[in-house]
Amino acid sequence: MNELEQRIREAGANHRPALIPFLTAGFPDTSSFWPTLMELDENGADIIEIGIPFSDPVADGPVVEKASRQALSDGVNLRDTLVGLQERKGLFNAGIVLMGYLNPFLQYGFDNLAHDAAEGGVHGLIVPDLPFEESAPLREALKRKNIALIPLVGPNTDVERMKLYANSEGYVYVVSVMGVTGARETLPPEVVETVKRARSVFHLPLALGFGLREPSQLDAFPAAVRPDAVVFGSALLKHLEEGGTAAQFMARWH
Amino acid sequence: MKNSYFGEFGGCFVPELLMPPLLEVEAAMHDILPTEQFQLELQNLLHDYAGRETPLTHCPTLSRELGFDLWLKREDLLHTGAHKINNTLGQALLAKCMGKTSLVAETGAGQHGVATAAAAARLDMDCTIYMGAEDVKRQAPNVSRMQLLGARVQSVESGTRTLKDAINEALRAWITSQQTTHYCFGTAAGPHPFPTLVRIFQSVIGKETRAQMLDKTGRLPNAVVACVGGGSNAIGMFDTFLEDTDVRLIGVEAAGTGEPGCFNSAPLNLGTPGVLHGSYSMLLQTNEGQVEPSHSISAGLDYPSVGPQHAWLQKTGRVRYGLVKDANALSAFQRLCRAEGILPALESSHALAWVLDHPHEFASGDQVVVNLSGRGDKDMGIVNQVLGQKSQGVEA
Numbered sequence: 001m002n003e004l005e006q007r008i009r010e011a012g013a014n015h016r017p018a019l020i021p022f023l024t025a026g027f028p029d030t031s032s033f034w035p036t037l038m039e040l041d042e043n044g045a046d047i048i049e050i051g052i053p054f055s056d057p058v059a060d061g062p063v064v065e066k067a068s069r070q071a072l073s074d075g076v077n078l079r080d081t082l083v084g085l086q087e088r089k090g091l092f093n094a095g096i097v098l099m100g101y102l103n104p105f106l107q108y109g110f111d112n113l114a115h116d117a118a119e120g121g122v123h124g125l126i127v128p129d130l131p132f133e134e135s136a137p138l139r140e141a142l143k144r145k146n147i148a149l150i151p152l153v154g155p156n157t158d159v160e161r162m163k164l165y166a167n168s169e170g171y172v173y174v175v176s177v178m179g180v181t182g183a184r185e186t187l188p189p190e191v192v193e194t195v196k197r198a199r200s201v202f203h204l205p206l207a208l209g210f211g212l213r214e215p216s217q218l219d220a221f222p223a224a225v226r227p228d229a230v231v232f233g234s235a236l237l238k239h240l241e242e243g244g245t246a247a248q249f250m251a252r253w254h
Numbered sequence: 255m256k257n258s259y260f261g262e263f264g265g266c267f268v269p270e271l272l273m274p275p276l277l278e279v280e281a282a283m284h285d286i287l288p289t290e291q292f293q294l295e296l297q298n299l300l301h302d303y304a305g306r307e308t309p310l311t312h313c314p315t316l317s318r319e320l321g322f323d324l325w326l327k328r329e330d331l332l333h334t335g336a337h338k339i340n341n342t343l344g345q346a347l348l349a350k351c352m353g354k355t356s357l358v359a360e361t362g363a364g365q366h367g368v369a370t371a372a373a374a375a376r377l378d379m380d381c382t383i384y385m386g387a388e389d390v391k392r393q394a395p396n397v398s399r400m401q402l403l404g405a406r407v408q409s410v411e412s413g414t415r416t417l418k419d420a421i422n423e424a425l426r427a428w429i430t431s432q433q434t435t436h437y438c439f440g441t442a443a444g445p446h447p448f449p450t451l452v453r454i455f456q457s458v459i460g461k462e463t464r465a466q467m468l469d470k471t472g473r474l475p476n477a478v479v480a481c482v483g484g485g486s487n488a489i490g491m492f493d494t495f496l497e498d499t500d501v502r503l504i505g506v507e508a509a510g511t512g513e514p515g516c517f518n519s520a521p522l523n524l525g526t527p528g529v530l531h532g533s534y535s536m537l538l539q540t541n542e543g544q545v546e547p548s549h550s551i552s553a554g555l556d557y558p559s560v561g562p563q564h565a566w567l568q569k570t571g572r573v574r575y576g577l578v579k580d581a582n583a584l585s586a587f588q589r590l591c592r593a594e595g596i597l598p599a600l601e602s603s604h605a606l607a608w609v610l611d612h613p614h615e616f617a618s619g620d621q622v623v624v625n626l627s628g629r630g631d632k633d634m635g636i637v638n639q640v641l642g643q644k645s646q647g648v649e650a
Contacts, residue, residue, distance in 0.1 A: 058426060129268055
């Protein structure tokens with residue numbers, strides 16, 4: 001079983017959804033990024049998604065885009081992030097996932113990326129602008145290093161398209177809204193249908209993301225289709241930006 | 255998806271949430287677009303509303319000065335002032351046949367925005383145009399035109415606040431509105447099927463040119479020249495001639511101010527392969543894969559990437575891609591005004607400038623066609639600004 005799947009299954013065995021915070025590399029600033037990552041790890045993160053900044057993040061809302069642009073102007077890049085992970089390999093309890101747009105990965109070279117990511121203890125990658133049709137070269141390079149390419153599905157992904165991703169590993173990222181990343185007051189009612197549909201196709205754990213800001217948003221789910229994991233990005237970034245700590249934010253979810 | 259690549263270039267690098275609407279557009283392109291009824295309706299719109307066919311104008315003065323025959327394909331005479339309307343009428347009609355009620359589009363200088371707004375008004379569709387905040391400021395008259403035509407203009411404050419950010423924002427909006435809305439993409443770039451769809455709608459330019467040339471001279475042109483930003487007027491002009499291997503095809507990119515290392519809009523000449531806006535093509539980017547800002551005096555060429563078919567045509571050598579600096583485009587602009595009484599768009603002035611700057615490339619008796627993709631009225635502000643100091647006052 002892939003490391004990421006295992007983390008989520010362990011949380012499930014303890015009757016709780018796995019917690020997956022998302023933090024843009026270099027956020028809130030370059031010096032406090034790594035301590036913040038550690039703090040998330042020490043405060044119950046089962047998996048941590050590290051956002052690799054890109055100049056044109058089409059799937060992201062204003063909060064993540066702003067963090068991404070700030071990181072770029074601070075000189076944050078993929079190479080240094082991987083080196084930072086290599087220096088800290090083995091220090092995290094959480095599974096480590098990189099989330100970023102294709103072009104920086106492409107320019108780095110897929111084989112180099114797979115090699116250096118494995119050296120840094122990375123367990124998975126999420127590439128929001130890489131649909132199934134274009135994913136084979138990266139997926140194969142990652143597979144050779146036992147790194148999962150996490151698929152994204154959403155409210156408009158029908159069973160047929162979900163099946164394209166059925167052989168994935170790690171977990172399935174279920175996008176809760178027809179839109180970009182960013183916290184919403186409420187989740188749309190069709191999210192329950194999306195999760196149900198994904199359940200019928202995937203044997204993998206389902207992580208719900210985009211739009212989450214507090215645990216009560218999960219109340220809408222009947223117990224049988226409750227997602228196995230929750231991802232929160234924009235809400236966490238906002239909380240940190242407003243001076244809150246990672247520990248405070250994680251405490252909400254316990 | 256079928257045939258989403260041109261050689262190694264192209265593809266469909268978008269979030270999964272955009273795959274269903276793109277597959278829907280692809281299906282419409284195969285199932286609706288070729289039908290007799292669609293073609294008839296589109297022909298009527300192009301003929302009676304947009305003003306096709308456009309003339310192929312011989313330039314007597316410049317031809318005499320250059321020593322070969324120079325012709326202009328007059329897309330500047332189309333409704334809304336540029337070739338953009340060929341594509342927006344096609345896509346709007348297709349969207350309507352698909353049951354969509356709204357159009358969303360990006361615009362840089364505003365030409366594609368105006369052409370989309372006009373098509374939406376004509377076909378009774380709702381219309382939202384995304385435009386970078388910088389461009390909203392620089393191109394105020396086009397903002398008013400779009401609004402008068404009934405479009406909502408959304409100013410985009412993110413990123414570099416220009417065309418590429420307007421595309422990001424339009425794509426984001428389309429994720430949310432896809433049920434009712436078609437994304438009327440403005441150039442032959444972006445994710446599949448847009449490079450193909452836009453080429454199909456723009457290829458009327460080359461088809462007419464080829465027939466007009468045969469009619470007027472009894473033979474095919476020796477060379478055909480077009481400016482390349484995203485590349486829609488160029489691919490529309492070149493497409494028909496690709497098989498005519500004796501016809502030289504020359505695309506012209508914007509070199510910007512021209513000093514080494516300056517910002518430019520020339521990914522084919524100065525970029526490297528990469529992915530932006532759904533397509534693997536030539537791209538202005540850093541070694542780390544971050545997209546670099548572009549620059550050109552002509553806002554319509556100001557884009558850091560280019561349609562994937564151009565990247566392929568460059569690689570195969572079928573099309574040669576040259577470079578023209580801001581200043582040379584401006585000289586060509588002035589020269590055409592004086593010599594032939596035609597005020598070209600600064601975009602098209604790049605294509606003309608390449609010919610004027612390379613007369614030795616052509617032999618006496620050659621027939622050379624430049625695609626005059628748009629008219630220059632929209633550029634008066636920038637032209638006056640640049641030439642302002644040198645210009646003479648009005649005679650009393």
